[in-house]
Amino acid sequence: MHDSFDFNDRSVLVTGGARGIGLELSRQLAAKGAHVIAVGRDAASLDALAMQLHGSVTIQQVDLATSGSAEALSQWVAETRPQCSALINNAAIMHHTDLTVDSQARLDAMSAETAVNLTAPLQLSAAMLPVLSAHPSSAIVNVTSGLAIAPKREAAVYCASKAALRSFTRSLRDQCRAAKLPIQVTEAVMTLVDTTLSRAGPLRKYPPALAAADLIAGIERGLDEIWIEKTKILRIVHRLSPELAYCIMRDR
Ligand SMILES: NC(=O)c1ccc[n+]([C@@H]2O[C@H](COP(=O)([O-])OP(=O)(O)OC[C@H]3O[C@@H](n4cnc5c(N)ncnc54)[C@H](OP(=O)(O)O)[C@@H]3O)[C@@H](O)[C@H]2O)c1
Numbered sequence: 001m002h003d004s005f006d007f008n009d010r011s012v013l014v015t016g017g018a019r020g021i022g023l024e025l026s027r028q029l030a031a032k033g034a035h036v037i038a039v040g041r042d043a044a045s046l047d048a049l050a051m052q053l054h055g056s057v058t059i060q061q062v063d064l065a066t067s068g069s070a071e072a073l074s075q076w077v078a079e080t081r082p083q084c085s086a087l088i089n090n091a092a093i094m095h096h097t098d099l100t101v102d103s104q105a106r107l108d109a110m111s112a113e114t115a116v117n118l119t120a121p122l123q124l125s126a127a128m129l130p131v132l133s134a135h136p137s138s139a140i141v142n143v144t145s146g147l148a149i150a151p152k153r154e155a156a157v158y159c160a161s162k163a164a165l166r167s168f169t170r171s172l173r174d175q176c177r178a179a180k181l182p183i184q185v186t187e188a189v190m191t192l193v194d195t196t197l198s199r200a201g202p203l204r205k206y207p208p209a210l211a212a213a214d215l216i217a218g219i220e221r222g223l224d225e226i227w228i229e230k231t232k233i234l235r236i237v238h239r240l241s242p243e244l245a246y247c248i249m250r251d252r
Pocket residue numbers: 015016017018019020021022039040041042043045062063064065066089090091092093116143144145146190191192193194195196197198
């Protein structure tokens with residue numbers, strides 16, 4: 001737990017900041033007086049965000065699945081936006097695949113999913129350390145999932161990438177503390193939210209605006225881990241009985 005974190009007058013890089021939970025993060029951070037650097041692939045969503053938030057956002061069209069993109073993005077931040085003092089690694093993709101069927105055809109999709117969900121946040125976190133360390137206080141927030149705690153059968157690569165990002169976030173936090181860097185490193189364990197990433201289905205989904213508000217409130221409170229909505233229950237269940245947690249999440 002750190003001191004409280006104020007977004008007013010901060011410059012915040014949000015990957016996937018123009019759609020889904022990221023869009024709500026961008027809107028709410030701008031409302032708190034932050035300048036948002038929103039990253040994504042889709043030009044139409046980025047342009048719509050720029051129209052909506054006027055001078056409170058800078059948009060960057062980047063495909064984080066492309067090799068070298070995280071390094072190029074962090075270099076651009078260092079050169080043109082050194083005032084950036086928070087990074088929210090929010091962008092992700094999820095493929096539902098049965099690896100027992102035509103596994104060879106899945107290899108490209110696996111690479112892309114791993115690149116966006118894991119390689120990009122790892123590399124952005126590391127490459128942005130010099131810029132973030134130059135401020136009296138800064139933050140790195142990695143968005144994981146309840147599926148990092150207990151995976152579901154049909155999204156093996158996604159779940160593995162989120163579990164790895166959870167592990168990385170803990171080590172990075174420990175490294176920053178040992179080096180006495182002024183960087184709060186936070187994991188946001190996201191619940192099932194009503195966006196394009198989550199499949200249509202019978203389960204009730206948390207509204208993206210509430211998910212974003214909970215995430216921002218957790219950063220403001222300086223939490224190491226932000227357990228969003230039902231993930232709080234999952235955390236307890238997993239502590240009491242990992243097998244029960246796996247059973248609950250397997251067919252989500
Ligand atoms: N929704 C849920 O139920 C749920 C549950 C647990 C965790 N989460 C996590 O919450 C975070 C946000 O997810 P969401 O639900 O808001 O998903 P979403 O609505 O599908 O949005 C995903 C975002 O990631 C961006 N993105 C995807 N691929 C990209 C790429 N190659 N390069 C750059 N940006 C890329 C997308 O922008 P473009 O398409 O424009 O590139 C979009 O802004 C993710 O980390 C996800 O794993 C979500």
